[in-house]
Amino acid sequence: MKASASNLNQTQIDGNVIDRCKRGDVRAFRELYNAYAAAMYNICLRMTGNVSDAEDTLQEAFIQVHRNIGKLESNTSVTAWIKRIVVNHCLNNLRKKKVYFEEVEEVEVAEEPGIDEDSFTWTVSAVKSAIHGLPQGYRTVLNLYLFEEYSHREIAEMMGITESTVKTQYMRAKEKVRQIVKQQNLIR
Incomplete structure (x- = not known):
């Protein structure tokens, strides 16, 4: 019986699937993608704010995952590694759009009094x-x-x-x- 990607536990993704990905197994990469795509898409959507940018960013991130899977060290968490790539792609997308992050020194932000x-x-x-x-x-x-x-x-x-x-x-x-x-x- 073939296990779907959603049934794979983290150990299987970390070990077996990753080893197969490193050897160029396209099916293994599909399993990896299926295991992580939904969660990573949610990150992209939250950070970019729209479906089109989220889809593009996710695709770009997984292209980088595919290109660099051979560099993944065995003691590195696959989830953290993929998440970092996805977040970096989201931030690059925002930089391209010239998102402004206000530089401030210690500023007090007071809450409105009387909010129930x-x-x-x-x-x-x-x-x-x-x-x-x-x-x-x-x-x-x-x-x-x-x-x-x-x-x-x-x-x-x-x-x-x-x-x-x-x-x-x-x-x-x-x-x-x-x-x-x-x-x-x-x-x-």
């Missing part, structure tokens, strides 16, 4: 919509920190900005999400 967040309807769709409505720089930092679980320092290094800028962008992004959700709740 307990009365908000915090639905997944409301939060997704709010995140999608963020300026691209804010959205990128928020996605990298919250969803991709990179540290502020790692984000700063990847983006070529200061750690304090990353922290400020993240704080402002969170506040903007709160404001958007609040507005959505007031409209209802």
Whole structure:
């Protein structure tokens, strides 16, 4: 019985499939792609903000994965390696579009007084919509920190900005999400 890519466990992907990919086995690369494409597409979509850019970025990233699979060291996590390639392609896509990341020194971002967040309807769709409505720089930092679980320092290094800028962008992004959700709740 042939196992589908979704049934493969991480050890099989890390070992057997990767070894076959390194030997040029096209079916093995298809298994690798099938195992990771959906998760990596979600990263691309969150970071680029639109389907077309997400699809293009995913394709470019997997072309690089294919070209460089032979360089993957056996002690490296396949998931982390592919994710890093995907995130780097997303960031390159944003740089091409001249996304602006505001350089700031320590800036305090004050919350609005008197916001009763307990009365908000915090639905997944409301939060997704709010995140999608963020300026691209804010959205990128928020996605990298919250969803991709990179540290502020790692984000700063990847983006070529200061750690304090990353922290400020993240704080402002969170506040903007709160404001958007609040507005959505007031409209209802």
